[in-house]
Amino acid sequence: MDRKTILKKLDRIEDLPTLPVIAMEVNKMLRDYNTSIKELSALIKNDQAMTPRILKLVNSSFYGFKSKIANIDRAIILLGFNTISNAIVSVAIIDALSIKGSSDDFDIKNFWEHSVAVAITSRHLAEKSRLCLPEEAFTGGLLHDIGKIILSHYFPSLFKKVILSADENNITFYEAEKKEIPVTHAQIGAIMAHKWKLPDGLADTIKYHHAVKAGANDINLLMIVHVADFISNYFIHSQDAKIDSALINPEAALALKPQLKTLEDWLPGVREGIASACQFFLEKDM
Numbered sequence: 001m002d003r004k005t006i007l008k009k010l011d012r013i014e015d016l017p018t019l020p021v022i023a024m025e026v027n028k029m030l031r032d033y034n035t036s037i038k039e040l041s042a043l044i045k046n047d048q049a050m051t052p053r054i055l056k057l058v059n060s061s062f063y064g065f066k067s068k069i070a071n072i073d074r075a076i077i078l079l080g081f082n083t084i085s086n087a088i089v090s091v092a093i094i095d096a097l098s099i100k101g102s103s104d105d106f107d108i109k110n111f112w113e114h115s116v117a118v119a120i121t122s123r124h125l126a127e128k129s130r131l132c133l134p135e136e137a138f139t140g141g142l143l144h145d146i147g148k149i150i151l152s153h154y155f156p157s158l159f160k161k162v163i164l165s166a167d168e169n170n171i172t173f174y175e176a177e178k179k180e181i182p183v184t185h186a187q188i189g190a191i192m193a194h195k196w197k198l199p200d201g202l203a204d205t206i207k208y209h210h211a212v213k214a215g216a217n218d219i220n221l222l223m224i225v226h227v228a229d230f231i232s233n234y235f236i237h238s239q240d241a242k243i244d245s246a247l248i249n250p251e252a253a254l255a256l257k258p259q260l261k262t263l264e265d266w267l268p269g270v271r272e273g274i275a276s277a278c279q280f281f282l283e284k285d286m
């Protein structure tokens with residue numbers, strides 16, 4: 001299958017996962033700086049299924065509030081417009097994709113664990129570097145690899161080929177993709193992001209997270225997710241936090257130099273954050 005055929009097939013798939021209306025609306029609100037807290041609150045309350053889940057999220061150990069937050073208005077005031085909006089989009093996308101991810105060769109749990117790790121690491125990098133909004137970084141990290149789910153579900157033979165090649169040649173999934181098939185999960189993910197009308201900066205972050213492109217929309221978000229992906233792949237499970245900057249895009253390494261230098265200091269805290277976020281995001285009855 002050549003690149004054109006794959007992209008054409010992707011465009012014609014009728015049962016591609018869709019985002020619920022509420023997530024699309026929230027996306028629109030995130031782009032419109034005039035949206036008020038009242039409007040966001042009304043939108044959430046309108047969605048019967050979303051209200052209890054957002055309340056469960058804000059009351060989870062993930063946010064660490066001692067007293068119980070009983071209603072949406074209070075949740076927005078305490079956590080802020082951006083946090084709540086991004087939580088809705090994240091929860092909706094996990095939902096939309098979880099159903100589609102089940103294939104024999106694809107470990108969906110592992111996939112979301114990695115995505116949550118990149119999300120939490122990205123958020124930390126954004127908080128410390130102030131290069132972009134922490135909650136935007138969280139969403140970027142959570143979604144950077146979504147193309148893998150689409151690839152495994154709709155193109156299982158290509159996916160299998162990549163997995164086998166990665167194993168046999170002891171190379172990364174991305175390197176195996178470039179070697180074996182005409183598209184990458186990064187390109188496929190970006191196509192999904194455009195279909196879902198996610199912001200351009202988010203779509204470019206997904207598209208270029210392995211190969212940072214100067215001039216991409218929201219280059220700061222892209223650099224953060226790129227570095228967070230690298231950290232998650234090499235350091236989250238290992239105690240040996242010595243970094244080989246040659247493996248990171250030089251501009252991104254420079255922009256996040258203070259954070260990379262102090263990796264050993266902050267990594268334990270981020271590891272804890274990942275564990276509690278996984279509990280929330282990956283629970284079955286989330």
Ligand SMILES: [Fe+2]
Pocket residue numbers: 144145174185186209210
């Ligand atoms: Fe990736």
Ligand SMILES: [Fe+2]
Pocket residue numbers: 114118144145229
């Ligand atoms: Fe990744």
